[in-house]
Amino acid sequence: MTWWMFAAWFLLALVAMEGVAYLTHRFLMHGPLWFLHESHHVPHEGGWEWNDVFGILFAVPSILLIKAGVDGGGTWMLPVGLGMTAYGAIYVIFHDIVVHRRVRIRNVPQWAYLRRIIMAHLVHHKTHGKEGAQSFGFLWAPKDLTK
Numbered sequence: 605m606t607w608w609m610f611a612a613w614f615l616l617a618l619v620a621m622e623g624v625a626y627l628t629h630r631f632l633m634h635g636p637l638w639f640l641h642e643s644h645h646v647p648h649e650g651g652w653e654w655n656d657v658f659g660i661l662f663a664v665p666s667i668l669l670i671k672a673g674v675d676g677g678g679t680w681m682l683p684v685g686l687g688m689t690a691y692g693a694i695y696v697i698f699h700d701i702v703v704h705r706r707v708r709i710r711n712v713p714q715w716a717y718l719r720r721i722i723m724a725h726l727v728h729h730k731t732h733g734k735e736g737a738q739s740f741g742f743l744w745a746p747k748d749l750t751k
Contacts, residue, residue: 605678611681617687622743625695629742633658662692695742 633655644655666688673682698721711747721743 605683607678610683613683614687617684618691620744621688621691625691625742646718659692662688666692691743698742 640657641656642655645651666685669681669688672687673679673685676682698718741747
């Protein structure tokens with residue numbers, strides 16, 4: 605596989621994961637899997653919450669794709685698995701560290717895009733229940749939230 609095909613598969617997977625995250629969040633986490641996701645919408649003590657199980661569940665397909673891609677040599681599976689993993693890393697950095705401050709950092713950059721993502725997530729958390737939440741995406745947020 606050429607480097608540009610590798611890069612194209614990687615970027616396609618990275619971007620597509622936002623759609624997967626949106627659909628999973630809206631229809632599964634705020635649906636039948638609410639019993640796990642609810643811990644993320646209510647105040648709690650401690651560093652871990654039941655919602656963290658989703659990180660493990662989402663890691664499994666990317667690990668399997670990376671393994672299959674390495675074993676298969678030259679297939680689309682390796683860059684897709686790596687793109688999914690990159691999305692997961694971005695999610696952890698922005699969601700868990702920057703937005704929810706699960707790991708304390710000193711200076712959060714004040715980029716307009718980053719403020720918009722944070723605002724969208726805070727709008728999502730205005731409700732503590734399964735119903736009525738808005739803004740289910742993660743790396744894309746409506747521009748009107750910054751007004």
